[in-house]
Amino acid sequence: MHIFEGFLPSPWWQIWFxxxxxxxxxxxxxxxxxxxxRREIVPLLAVAGAFIFVLSSLKLPSVTxxxxxxxxxxMAAILFGPAVTSVLSVIVLLYQSLFLAHGGLTTLGANVFxxxxxxxxxxYIFYKTASKAGMNFYLNVFLATAIADWVxxxxxxxxxxxxxxxxxxxxxxxxxxxxxxATTQVPLxxxxxxxxxLIMKYVVQVKSDVLxxxxxxxSTTVAKLKGAME
Amino acid sequence: MKLEYLVAVVVILFAAQFFYGVxxxxxxxxxxxxxxxxxxxxxxxxxxxxxFGGIGFEPPGGETESLxxxxxxxxxxxxxxxxxxxxxxxxxxx
Numbered sequence: 001m002h003i004f005e006g007f008l009p010s011p012w013w014q015i016w017f018x019x020x021x022x023x024x025x026x027x028x029x030x031x032x033x034x035x036x037x038r039r040e041i042v043p044l045l046a047v048a049g050a051f052i053f054v055l056s057s058l059k060l061p062s063v064t065x066x067x068x069x070x071x072x073x074x075m076a077a078i079l080f081g082p083a084v085t086s087v088l089s090v091i092v093l094l095y096q097s098l099f100l101a102h103g104g105l106t107t108l109g110a111n112v113f114x115x116x117x118x119x120x121x122x123x124y125i126f127y128k129t130a131s132k133a134g135m136n137f138y139l140n141v142f143l144a145t146a147i148a149d150w151v152x153x154x155x156x157x158x159x160x161x162x163x164x165x166x167x168x169x170x171x172x173x174x175x176x177x178x179x180x181x182a183t184t185q186v187p188l189x190x191x192x193x194x195x196x197x198l199i200m201k202y203v204v205q206v207k208s209d210v211l212x213x214x215x216x217x218x219s220t221t222v223a224k225l226k227g228a229m230e
Numbered sequence: 231m232k233l234e235y236l237v238a239v240v241v242i243l244f245a246a247q248f249f250y251g252v253x254x255x256x257x258x259x260x261x262x263x264x265x266x267x268x269x270x271x272x273x274x275x276x277x278x279x280x281x282f283g284g285i286g287f288e289p290p291g292g293e294t295e296s297l298x299x300x301x302x303x304x305x306x307x308x309x310x311x312x313x314x315x316x317x318x319x320x321x322x323x324x
Binding site: 002003004005006007009043044046047049050051052053054056057058059060061062063064065066067068095096097098099100101104105106138160164165166173176177180181184185187190191194195197198199201202203205206207228 | 232233234236237240241243244247248250251254255258260261262263264265266267268270271273274275278280281282283285286287288289295298299300302303305306307308309310313314316317318321
């Protein structure tokens with residue numbers, strides 16, 4: 001659920017563009033470099049992008065009586081980092097704002113920041129830290145993704161609160177928006193974490209060498225995970 | 231297969247929270263959370279009018295919208311299935 005077209009007044013929509021554009025540019029640079037230097041990652045990049053396409057089209061109902069959709073960015077964040085993920089998010093967000101009247105062009109900067117940068121950044125840091133601490137791979141993917149999903153909507157609430165303070169208080173307004181977004185998102189985040197862990201299992205099964213090449217997993221972990229699959 | 235079972239449990243729990251939500255919110259159509267956020271904006275600033283709009287294509291109705299969302303999901307699913315299947319087949323051949 002992205003911020004609607006025209007729903008961020010000046011100067012906020014410009015600010016979020018200004019914050020997001022450098023990250024997107026760096027992401028394009030990183031992506032080009034990866035594609036040039038490691039051709040073997042291209043299919044995986046396509047899968048990560050496709051995963052965002054699928055998950056962000058699923059409007060799931062939540063216990064709160066409203067619906068929202070997962071972001072699907074956890075997989076891309078863990079595999080390629082937040083900058084590349086922001087580029088993939090731009091593609092999905094453009095499609096949805098141009099053909100589905102969902103999200104918007106003027107709010108694209110803000111929506112890319114929450115969905116493609118803030119969430120994935122937190123997921124990436126969580127994954128790397130927990131992975132160093134020796135957490136089980138699938139549990140790690142599950143948690144990193146669920147947190148990324150949730151952070152995305154906390155940031156969306158914050159973006160709206162900054163633009164629309166309630167009687168001058170950003171915090172009061174943040175609580176109002178967070179009640180709508182962040183609570184709806186809790187069951188969805190858990191669902192998204194589980195689905196991402198499952199698809200990562202299949203990636204480990206068929207393309208573990210690329211995961212080692214991208215420093216997502218060490219070869220010892222891969223051997224252990226594959227041993228458990230037999 | 232262990233992870234598949236765990237995911238199945240999560241899916242069942244998800245369905246359970248949905249039915250619990252239906253029971254607890256009688257009459258709710260489970261509309262988008264973004265629509266609700268729009269209501270919050272209207273409550274905070276009743277005079278706010280979206281200052282921009284109407285550039286992209288707007289689906290004329292729910293049917294076309296669901297078509298476009300289904301296309302989005304189908305496209306993604308084909309790419310995922312093709313790629314994983316391709317590598318799985320290739321791995322088995324070697």
